[in-house]
Amino acid sequence: MSRIVLERKNHHTVSVCSPDYVLEKNINLFLNRFTSEPYETILDFGAGNSPYETMFTCKKYIKADVCQNQSGSINIVLDAKTFRALPIEDESVDMILCMDVLEHSGNVEAILKDFHRILKPKGRLLISVPFLYREHEMPHDLMRFTSSYMLREVTNVEFKDIEITKVGNTCFTLYSLWNESPIKHGEKIHISLMGRLGRKIFAKVFLPFCNIFVFDKSPHAEDSVYHHLLIHGRK
Numbered sequence: 258m259s260r261i262v263l264e265r266k267n268h269h270t271v272s273v274c275s276p277d278y279v280l281e282k283n284i285n286l287f288l289n290r291f292t293s294e295p296y297e298t299i300l301d302f303g304a305g306n307s308p309y310e311t312m313f314t315c316k317k318y319i320k321a322d323v324c325q326n327q328s329g330s331i332n333i334v335l336d337a338k339t340f341r342a343l344p345i346e347d348e349s350v351d352m353i354l355c356m357d358v359l360e361h362s363g364n365v366e367a368i369l370k371d372f373h374r375i376l377k378p379k380g381r382l383l384i385s386v387p388f389l390y391r392e393h394e395m396p397h398d399l400m401r402f403t404s405s406y407m408l409r410e411v412t413n414v415e416f417k418d419i420e421i422t423k424v425g426n427t428c429f430t431l432y433s434l435w436n437e438s439p440i441k442h443g444e445k446i447h448i449s450l451m452g453r454l455g456r457k458i459f460a461k462v463f464l465p466f467c468n469i470f471v472f473d474k475s476p477h478a479e480d481s482v483y484h485h486l487l488i489h490g491r492k
Contacts, residue, residue: 271285273468276433276436276460277433278468279425279429279473280424280425284385287385287487288312288354290489291313296313296314296315297315297316297351298315298316298317299313299315299318299350299352299353300319300354301321301353301356302353302372303355303356303357303358303361304326304354305322305326306328307320319332319345320332320333321333321334324337337397339364340371342371342374345375347374347375348376348377349375350377351376351380351381352376352380352383353375353382354383355368355372355382355383355385356384356385359402360387360400361398363400365400366410366414369410370414372414379491379492380492381489381490381491382411382416382489382492383487384407384486385485385486386486387402387485388484389425389430390433391434391440392442394444395443402486404486407486407488411488411490416490417490418489418491419488420489420490422486422487423475423476423477423486424484424486424487425472425483426472426474426480426482427476427483428467428471429471429472429473429484430482430483439452
C-alpha cells in the first residue's frame with residue numbers, strides 16, 4: 258500500500274485530464290461572471306492558498322482562514338472551534354468568496370449574518386458547498402448541504418437575487434466517489450498497486466472522453482443527485 262498526503266491547491270486551473278474537471282470548469286465559469294468589474298475590497302473566507310485571487314481586480318483582497326497559509330498571507334486567523342464576528346467594519350466589503358468552507362464551520366447562520374453585515378449594499382456573496390462528497394480534512398468536516406437548505410439559509414439572512422446551481426451529474430458524482438475512495442482521514446491515500454494502475458489507465462484512456470461527453474452534462478434543477486452547489490446572492 259502506498260501513502261500520500263494531499264495538500265491544498267495553490268492555483269485554480271481547468272484541465273480536461275483532471276478528475277475534478279467538472280468542478281473546476283463550473284467554478285471557473287461561475288467566478289468569471291463577476292471578474293469584469295473592479296472592486297474596492299474582496300473577502301476570501303477560508304482562503305487557503307487563495308487560488309482565486311488572480312481572477313479579480315481589487316484594491317484590497319482580505320484572506321481569512323483558521324491557520325496561516327504557505328506564503329504567510331492570511332490577514333485574519335479565525336477561531337477553529339467557534340465562529341466570532343469578523344474584525345471588519347459594517348458595509349465595507351464589495352464581494353465575499355466562500356468556496357468549500359461552510360461544511361467545516363458548523364455555524365452557517367452566524368457566518369451568513371456576519372457576511373450580510375460587512376457587505377456593502379448590493380454587495381455579492383459567492384458560495385460553493387458539497388452535497389455528495391467524501392469526508393475530508395477530518396475531523397473538521399461537519400456538514401453537507403441540500404439546495405433547499407441553502408435557499409432557506411441565504412433567504413432568512415435577507416440576501417436577494419439568489420441563484421443556486423447544481424454541479425456534477427450522477428455519473429460524475431459516482432466517478433468522484435469511486436476515484437477518491439482510497440483517500441482516508443488525514444487526507445492520506447491508501448491504495449494497492451492494482452488500484453493505482455487501474456485509475457491511471459482510466460485517467461489516460463477514458464477520462465478526457467468521459468469529462469467531455471458524459472460528466473460535463475449539467476444536472477437539472479429538480480435532480481436529487483449531484484456533487485456540489487454554487488450560490489450567488491446580493492445584499
